[in-house]
Amino acid sequence: MSGNRTFTMIKPDAVADGYIGAILSQINDRGFKIVALKYTKLSTEKAGEFYAVHSARPFYRELVDFMSSGPIVAAILEKENAVEDFRKLIGATNPAEAAPGTIRAKFAKNIGENAVHGSDSDDNAAIESSFHFSGTEIFN
Ligand code: IDP
Ligand code: MG
Numbered sequence: 001m002s003g004n005r006t007f008t009m010i011k012p013d014a015v016a017d018g019y020i021g022a023i024l025s026q027i028n029d030r031g032f033k034i035v036a037l038k039y040t041k042l043s044t045e046k047a048g049e050f051y052a053v054h055s056a057r058p059f060y061r062e063l064v065d066f067m068s069s070g071p072i073v074a075a076i077l078e079k080e081n082a083v084e085d086f087r088k089l090i091g092a093t094n095p096a097e098a099a100p101g102t103i104r105a106k107f108a109k110n111i112g113e114n115a116v117h118g119s120d121s122d123d124n125a126a127i128e129s130s131f132h133f134s135g136t137e138i139f140n
Contacts (some may be wrong), residue, residue, distance in 0.1 A: 005035070006082040006119045007128035008090075012070035013113035020073055023103055023116065027077060030089050036076035036129070036138045044068045050131060059112060066112055074132040078140060083125055086118045 010023050027034070042050065047067040054060050079085060091102025095114055098105040108114035119125035129138075 003122050004078055004080055004082050005122075005129065006077050006079075006086045006125045007117075007132070008075050008077060008086065008119075009117040010073040010075075011113065011115055011117060012066065012072055013109055014107050014115040015071050015073065017107070019107045019115065023107060024073075024075075026089070026103060027075075030079075030085070032077040032079045032082065032086065033140070034075055035078045035140045036074075036133045038074045038132060038137070039071060040074060040132075041071045042068045050128070062112060076129045076133060076138060083119055083122055087120070090116050090118045 008027075010020055014020070014023060024034070044064055047064045048055075051060065051063055051067065054063060057063075077086060089103060091098030091104040093104075093114060094111040095104045095108035096111075098108065103116050104114050107116075119128050
């Protein structure tokens, strides 16, 4: 089952811009089932922990500050080939390079404030999902 799930966040920029509904709608239309959903806000500590893998990168502090700057929507999505298909749906990290029609092409501001997160592997999807959700918060 793990290969059929991915984890996403609608980031503070897209929430502030009023795109929660439009992004969830695009996710639904592409055939992903929402099995967990939460409107929440990350503390700087929690954001730092979530992105610890990037702690050596020059943009780490900027990323942590941004991801804790306002509310986010966290979700677990289910679909065959979820991780890869969702990365296709969101597009490249830099919206200037994201394919037309992708979520980042439509809603992202720049390479940092890029509207959504998507897990990059099945293992990370599982780790990131349990970072945000307990077993009783997941429904399928
Ligand atoms: P991804 O979100 O497409 O998987 P990653 O390389 O894993 O991209 O980077 C994680 C997040 O860090 C990005 O989504 C973006 O918010 C931020 N980020 C990545 N590269 C840069 C950069 O060069 N400047 C500022 N922020 C960046
Ligand atoms: Mg990544």
